[in-house]
Amino acid sequence: REAVNVGGAVEERRAGDSTPAASSSEPRTKKKAPCISFNASHSDYEAVAAAAEARGWKLVKSGEKANNCNVHWIDDGTIGDWFKKVEPWMRVNHFPGMNNALARKTRLARNMARMQRLFSKAYQFLPPTWVLPDDLADLERRFGPDAESKLIYIVKPDHLCQGKGIFLTTELRRLKNAAVEMRTKNETAVVQRYITRPLLIEGLKFDLRLYFLVAGKLNSEGGLDMRCFLFRDGLVRLCTAAYEAPTAETMDNKCMHLTNYAVNKHSSDFQANTSAEEDGTGSKRSLRWFLKYIEETHGEKERRKLWLKLMGLCVKTVLTVQPTLEGECLGAFPKDLSGGQMGWRCFEVLGIDVMLDAKRKPYLIEINHLPSFTTDSPLDEDIKRRLLDQVLELTCGTLTARDRKIYEQLARERREAGAAGATAAQPAGPSQENDPGPEAQSLLDADEYKDFERAYPPPESA
DSSP: OEEEEETTEEEEEOTTOOSOOOOTTSOOOOOOOOOOEEEEEEOOOHHHHHHHHHTTOEEEOOGGGOTTOSEEEEOSTTHHHHHTTOOTTOEESSOTTHIIIIISHHHHHHHHHHHHHHSTTTTOOSOOEEEETTTHHHHHTTSOTTSEEEEEEEEEETTOOTTTTOEEEEEHHHHHHHHHHHHHHTOOEEEEEOOSSBOEETTEEEEEEEEEEEEEEEOTTSOEEEEEEEESOOEEEEOSSOOOOOOTTTTTOHHHHOOOHHHHTTSTTOOOOOOSSOTTSSSEEEHHHHHHHHHHHHOHHHHHHHHHHHHHHHHHHHHTTHHHHHHHHHHHSOOOTTSSTTOOOBOEEEEEEEEEBTTOOEEEEEEESSOOOOOOSHHHHHHHHHHHHHHHHHHHTTOOTTHHHHHHHHHHHHHHHHHTTOOOSSOOOOOGGGOOOHHHHTGGGSSEETTEEEEESOOTTO
16 A cells, blocks of 8 residues: 545545545545425415424425425415425325315304204304394394394404404494495304403403314225324413493594504503513413413312313314315325325314303304414414424324335335235235334324324323
8 A cells, every 4th residue: 555645635546556546635526315305485484484493394485496305385375376386105284175264264053053953962162153144134133223233243354354344333334334345245244242341361251272183094994093182382462452342432442442463563552471481470371371360360170170161162163074185185185096095185283262251161263274374473483393293203203205115116016916906995004114113103182292182082091
């Protein structure tokens, strides 16, 4: 051997070897191992991107390059355009049909009304609700000859959000005008009986933002076995004006009657959160703090009772549309040529807004299929990052960068078996070689996972 000085570094090579030693300025690069790709081209939330990157996934911000990503996370109105691109080895963060079935105020009202007729006692968690212009005649019958009502009604346009277009009234005239406007614009609005005696915190009206994960597993017939989890944390959003029962003078005070963050954050009385540890002060607090407050005020039994009521409200609402969701999924996605061996393709995080009356009875107010993951306070950052991290683990934790090749192999084997005259009685599970293991397989069957508690199917201990 002889020593060779290259760029100040001494290397060895065999005597007589004419091959020059490799330069240290040109190191040999290792081929990067494939990793899971995450379609973030239709999500601008930093918390979503951070949760994906924390798993070592590759972010794809260009829609043109995102078609073959393993996971598609869509946070805008293009959801419907992506379902037809979600192959069996992919995952997407929405159920086809969820928006129309539950997230639209009028559809939610219609679905709940149907369930109230069938199961009146079980579905009393939605305030009495009407849809304009269709239900105007029924509303008229509830007013006296002077066209005034002792009850307060709240009107919410179906197509608007963040408190826009909402108003309170006791006058039939205003409801008629709203119905005419809706009919002229070919739009709809919901009218609900206003909860005049809400539970208050420090004299302020509030609502709860619950995070409810809807996922699923394929059953032996290729259908949906739903799995639902309720996050043990969330947001408590307070009004910024002390509550008084609505009167002609106070009815238009949105900061007194509307709990929407988008409304109250512009108030001079809004108290911003400055620390995740200080989650029990200010105009936005944590659900974890609120449940502890209920326990300290009314006892652990009442806290658990309220939690189960909230869980039941979420489960009953989603089960209302399970057949619709299953049918939509079967029709919206590309055909699965593996016989169902890659699992269920979609999941969804719903933002479910609930209000409590003075007796702590929860009422469903609204469902958001595109809940905000904005983290403009330390409290938001803490809650939403934990939520997103755990959602991705529950729903996508078994994915690998090889899933596309695995699927293509499974499809090819199934096609060849069919050509040879072999038949399969039922879709088989993944092959032993690609089996993610009992721990990973059972994650959606666990009674709880970190901050999530399984709501459906209910645990045997429930």
